[in-house]
Amino acid sequence: MDHAPLISANELQMLSPLRLLYVPGGGERADGLTSVPIDDWIETAKRSQSGFDDLTFWHRELQALGVGPDAMTVVLDDGRMTEAARVWFILQYFGLPVAVLNGGLSALNQKPEQLAPHSTPLNLRPGSGRVGLRDRLTLRGELENVQIFDARTGAVYRGEDLKGNSRGGHLPGAFNLSHDVLLDGQRLRDAREIENMLDAAGLSGDLPIVSHCNGGGRAALAALAAVMAGRSNVNVYYLSFADWAADESCAISTPR
Numbered sequence: 001m002d003h004a005p006l007i008s009a010n011e012l013q014m015l016s017p018l019r020l021l022y023v024p025g026g027g028e029r030a031d032g033l034t035s036v037p038i039d040d041w042i043e044t045a046k047r048s049q050s051g052f053d054d055l056t057f058w059h060r061e062l063q064a065l066g067v068g069p070d071a072m073t074v075v076l077d078d079g080r081m082t083e084a085a086r087v088w089f090i091l092q093y094f095g096l097p098v099a100v101l102n103g104g105l106s107a108l109n110q111k112p113e114q115l116a117p118h119s120t121p122l123n124l125r126p127g128s129g130r131v132g133l134r135d136r137l138t139l140r141g142e143l144e145n146v147q148i149f150d151a152r153t154g155a156v157y158r159g160e161d162l163k164g165n166s167r168g169g170h171l172p173g174a175f176n177l178s179h180d181v182l183l184d185g186q187r188l189r190d191a192r193e194i195e196n197m198l199d200a201a202g203l204s205g206d207l208p209i210v211s212h213c214n215g216g217g218r219a220a221l222a223a224l225a226a227v228m229a230g231r232s233n234v235n236v237y238y239l240s241f242a243d244w245a246a247d248e249s250c251a252i253s254t255p256r
Contacts, residue, residue: 005224007099009107017115018072023083032111036087050135051238059124066117072097079104079186082217089220089236092129103187131223132235134210136243147203148174149211151222159254163214165245169254177201179218182225195229205231212237
């Protein structure tokens with residue numbers, strides 16, 4: 001099923017029946033929506049080389065959510081868009097049909113018809129999604145052949161704010177475009193605007209793009225934005241700069 005990774009509330013009915021997932025920003029829940037245990041997902045990802053090596057865990061978690069290949073899953077959060085994008089990236093990485101609701105929960109004026117939870121055993125296909133995954137060791141060996149999309153703030157990119165890391169700065173050759181400029185309030189900007197932003201930042205369509213942030217969510221949103229802007233070879237370094245900075249063998253650049 002070929003589909004856009006980002007949809008508007010007006011498009012929900014055209015996808016119905018579907019399944020909705022809500023990614024909480026804290027302990028809150030959304031009535032009538034299945035919640036993703038995102039804190040557990042984040043902590044588990046940190047314990048593997050790529051973030052998704054523990055296939056037993058991910059199979060159990062996705063099976064419990066009731067998602068499946070038989071219907072689109074639409075993910076939404078509280079409007080930050082980063083956590084919905086994080087879950088979108090994970091589901092699509094495992095080969096499941098999924099999209100993000102632009103605008104989050106406040107955009108959901110009327111809940112569409114939802115399909116019953118998928119109950120038959122899932123056949124996950126790691127790496128089969130439109131957006132690829134990079135781990136630290138792979139990325140370190142291909143820096144000259146990819147474009148690094150650093151979605152952190154300028155201060156963090158320059159090494160002025162360490163964000164709790166032992167080292168600050170950016171990956172060699174990285175281009176910086178903070179995730180917040182991709183948003184207009186709680187909505188991702190339109191494709192043409194994003195395309196112009198990527199071009200201005202130096203992120204062309206000539207080489208594969210690998211996005212990262214500090215811990216995965218903004219990297220996923222950056223990847224979603226790049227796909228919407230028509231970039232065809234997009235990947236996410238999910239464990240991101242926190243993982244890179246912790247490895248002293250990985251080079252880091254700072255402005256002179």
